[in-house]
Amino acid sequence: MAEEAPHGxxxxxxxxxxxxxxxxxxxxxxxxxxxxxxPMHHIKDLVYLGLAKDGSIRWKPYHHGVAVxxxxxxxxxxxxxxxxxxxxxxxxxxxxxxxxCTVVAQRVxxxxxxxxxxxxxLANAVEALLVYVRDEVVEPIGGHHLAHYTPLFLxxxxxxxxxxxxxxIPEFGGATGNINVTIALAGSVYACVWVLGMANQxxxxxxxxxxxxxxxxxxxxxxxxxxxxxxxxKCFVLCVRLFANMIAxxxxxxxxxxxxxxxxxxPSMIAGVMLLFGIPLALGxxxxxxxxxxxxxxxxxxxxxxxxxxxVHPEH
Numbered sequence: 287m288a289e290e291a292p293h294g295x296x297x298x299x300x301x302x303x304x305x306x307x308x309x310x311x312x313x314x315x316x317x318x319x320x321x322x323x324x325p326m327h328h329i330k331d332l333v334y335l336g337l338a339k340d341g342s343i344r345w346k347p348y349h350h351g352v353a354v355x356x357x358x359x360x361x362x363x364x365x366x367x368x369x370x371x372x373x374x375x376x377x378x379x380x381x382x383x384x385x386x387c388t389v390v391a392q393r394v395x396x397x398x399x400x401x402x403x404x405x406x407x408l409a410n411a412v413e414a415l416l417v418y419v420r421d422e423v424v425e426p427i428g429g430h431h432l433a434h435y436t437p438l439f440l441x442x443x444x445x446x447x448x449x450x451x452x453x454x455i456p457e458f459g460g461a462t463g464n465i466n467v468t469i470a471l472a473g474s475v476y477a478c479v480w481v482l483g484m485a486n487q488x489x490x491x492x493x494x495x496x497x498x499x500x501x502x503x504x505x506x507x508x509x510x511x512x513x514x515x516x517x518x519x520k521c522f523v524l525c526v527r528l529f530a531n532m533i534a535x536x537x538x539x540x541x542x543x544x545x546x547x548x549x550x551x552x553p554s555m556i557a558g559v560m561l562l563f564g565i566p567l568a569l570g571x572x573x574x575x576x577x578x579x580x581x582x583x584x585x586x587x588x589x590x591x592x593x594x595x596x597x598v599h600p601e602h
Contacts, residue, residue, distance in 0.1 A: 318475035331464060331577065334374060334453035337367040354419065355581030375461040379449045412444075420441050423588055428595040431486070432563055435594070438478070443587040446471070450532060454572065462582075463533040465525070475590045479517045492597070517593065531582050535575035540569040 336347040337360045345355040360367045390412045393404040404413065424436045446462060453460025461467050483492045525571075548558040548592055 299431055303388055303527045306484065309489075329368050329586040331372045333368045333370050370463045372461045372467065375452065375458060379445065379452055379461060382452070383441075383448050384399050384546055386448070406428060415443070415447075416440060419584075419587060423584075424591055427588070427591050428598070432591065432595050434581075435598075436483070439587050442471070442475075443583050446528070446586055447583035450582060451576070453532060453536065454575065454579070460532055460536055462528060463536055465529045468525040468529040471528070472521040473584070474519055475524060475593060476521040478590075478594050479597045482594055486598045518596070520589075520593055524586060524593075528582055531578060535571065535578055539568050539571050539575065542571065 332346070333348050334346060335345045336357065338347070338356075339358045339360050341360075347354055347359070353359070381516055386408070390404070390409050393409045394405065394413075397404040404410070406523055407597050419440055420436050424439050428435070449462040449467075450460070452458055453463055480492075487495060497509045501509050536539070
């Protein structure tokens with residue numbers, strides 16, 4: 287009996303170990319199923335690295351949205367010290383924007399020194415977009431008051447365009463489909479409205495021009511409050527417009543492709559037929575979404591020019 291006890295204990299331990307491995311495999315299988323059939327997977331912001339309270343750094347510390355055992359995130363004030371997929375995406379977008387613009391600028395400089403036009407599809411494409419934004423958006427709307435701020439609006443246009451196009455890459459995720467990113471972009475436009483408005487009109491002049499001349503005195507307080515809220519509302523709409531349009535395309539494509547994910551519930555023939563229609567439809571929507579990437583970069587830049595131009599022009 288004394289010798290059987292350790293053997294029984296060992297057998298029980300092996301059983302628990304096997305059960306744990308089976309549970310882990312089943313959990314991994316569930317995770318794979320959820321990964322494959324979840325249309326929100328492409329647009330979710332996943333935590334890549336997390337700093338725990340004990341000072342350790344954890345790779346992907348969340349499983350199905352729940353913190354893994356032993357992980358408790360560290361905070362800096364109200365902010366979690368975590369590095370997410372969309373943070374990584376923003377860094378890549380900024381780097382690509384910098385590299386593209388730098389490479390094209392160097393080609394233009396070399397071309398000017400050699401008295402030649404810059405060559406190459408990249409240089410021609412960037413030049414065409416740059417000239418269009420400058421000659422068809424900034425200068426006609428903003429005039430000479432806004433012409434010297436053209437690099438600012440070109441930065442908005444190229445950053446958003448590259449971010450939108452990179453959001454089309456599977457598994458990369460769309461940072462411009464994250465409401466926090468669009469809030470930051472719209473917030474920078476809101477800051478430009480006030481800073482550039484006061485820089486060009488002066489603090490007193492800018493505040494004075496918030497109320498249109500000729501407004502009846504009893505209406506001045508109400509008009510002043512409305513004009514204070516005006517830029518905030520406009521920039522909020524700017525934020526929601528970019529976010530909604532970019533996330534809508536990702537959701538439509540994901541849901542269309544998910545038509546074939548019902549293989550476990552429906553006969554495989556039905557799932558195959560659904561995919562037969564779903565793949566061409568998703569392809570068409572993806573082509574349309576590429577067009578939306580350009581349109582939304584253009585619309586954001588256009589409205590930013592209008593909002594900032596209205597603050598810079600004293601007559602407005």
